[in-house]
Amino acid sequence: MAASPVFGHVGTAQPGDLFASRLELSLRGQHRPRRAGVGATAALGAESIVLAEQYEDDAYHDDHFWYAGSGGRDPKTGRQVTDQAPNDYRNQGLMRSERTGQPVRVFRRIAPGGDRQFRYEGLWQVVAHTYGPGKSGFQVFRFKLKPWQ
Template sequence: MPQDNRQPPIPLNDFRPGDTFANRIALSLSGLHRPRRAGISGTSAHGADSIILAGMYEDDIDAGDRIWYAGHGGRDQKTGKQIADQTLDAYNMALLRNVALGHPVRLIRGATLRNEHAPTEGYRYEGLFQVRSYERVRGKAGFWIWLFYLERLVPDRAG
């Protein structure tokens, strides 16, 4: 269960889409995504502030500006396969909270994603995404997962 030992929020203007990080340690030290292992950063009370899309869950779908993000849990750490149902744990609750509060989340893509949207190495900050909806569905492996639908927020170019 994630602890709520977060620092004050980092101003959004401290990072720009396209900023890159060599590894999870550099990413964590930057403050953009503090957890060094978890893909979801945040709390069930305040919502998620960042997520990493790195190809770790077979049910993730990366369509560039639209993402279907499989929640946390049920994955075997050694094989990477989904072996159990996902529960409504604090990580998944954090993303559900974003829907309720209307708060966007920072998206970071990892090179392990291995698609046309992924960086060639390390991790890249992609910008803000709105968590539009979620549902509990049977994933490809037959287990219940939480699937979150996100859309990129386009900055106001007029201002």
């Protein structure tokens, strides 16, 4: 596993590549956290995210998506139960990436329980964010990502 964040492609991975598990993503340095959806540091930015398509404030479109920030979720249900904290390092990392324009690797969960569960979606860029009431009424960050150019 890499000692510091890598922004951009890692190794020979290309969009469309499939990975068996979060453990494989972590061991190959693609998405270092084994559980968290955001691989980031507040100081350097977000290097990768995993789209699990299980959070009510995420929204997917043909040319962009909105990714709900980190924190405030019940660990068992995934439902938002409190406000997200602005000082969460993962949210700060995504905001830092918005300021710097650096690419973020995106992985999508495609087949829960299947042989290959995650697909590499390529490099994306955080282009905007909001902080306001989500669908459950709690304050949440939402980050807009578009394909990196």
